[in-house]
Amino acid sequence: MIRIVDYGVGNIASLVNMFGHLGFDAVPTDDAAAIARADHLVLPGVGAFDHAMRQLAARDLVAPLHDAAARGAHMLGVCLGMQLLGRSSEEGKLPGLGLIDAVTVRLPAIGRDGKKLSVPNIGWHMLEKPRMSPLLDNATRPERFYFVHSYHMICAEPNDVAGTILRGGDQVTVAVSRDTLHGVQFHPEKSHRHGMSLLEAFARL
Template identity: 40%
Template structure:
């Protein structure tokens, strides 16, 4: 237990520190790192991200972390990807030229420019603010990271592009913003949230807490 190592992969993204603070307040002791060795030897990892696709992918290319993260994802060890961190799990993004990690099949696309809601009001992009998250699995089959979180709990979102998964089974939750936005993904040990748990108050901290518990439980 004491030698459990959690790595927060430093993508150069501005929210690294908020993620670290959130993990610490729920009892984690993460290292924030760009070192391939430290990531590879960690028991669990978090991949945060904000900003633009190419900026983050270029950072990962420059730091030679692409293979490191892919290997980590396929190793079965818990990996939590947040916001842009979740988007780069996919193969490509309309936001940039650089390919994604390709851990999940699918792509990232811009919100349609003309989307309306039922009130006839124009929907704004970025999708910024608190929105309801609806999990697709019921409580029994839910991934441990999302277990016990009530349907329609509000989480904080900020993004202009959204994920379109090829495999519907990768989608763990959606939120309504003109379309049903992919709000969370689960693929075995790989979990992603489009929303920012580190900015979603108590509900968000609960996700970091459950991720830690899930990661520590694993052999």
């Protein structure tokens, strides 16, 4: 069973719907014991970084998430949930979960070519894959994913980067994988069959 961390921040129903459509049980929970024991955890999230960390802390879910990661649970952070896996964010003052050695910074408003870039970045991008990774390997055709974000992650360890997009001439990290920990900046639950393929790969880990 897939546990979706339900801490009042994020589009729980879309994830449940898509996993259900794929034939997997995905159950929202804010139960610390269930999260600490889970095999598959999805950490969703939209909105502000500090607000999300405060909501996790208010439900005493920070330690259980660390326990689950230490046990080798498969974990997928989605959108803000990906950023929470890192150490910190320019958007807030609170520390993140620190499970991935990365910081989150604001998207630049000007590209390398000097052209204006919209922030937030909203829309579909083709994903570039710098290396093999468990969630993105199986797609043979190009994959497009839907993005809504104003911040992006920068990994200290280049090998953690599993997917990038090109924006304003820069490669922006939008997918990370380290052992059993994964994060995606885009919304697989809103990316039709491209997202289905990723979520199915996660569920089968």
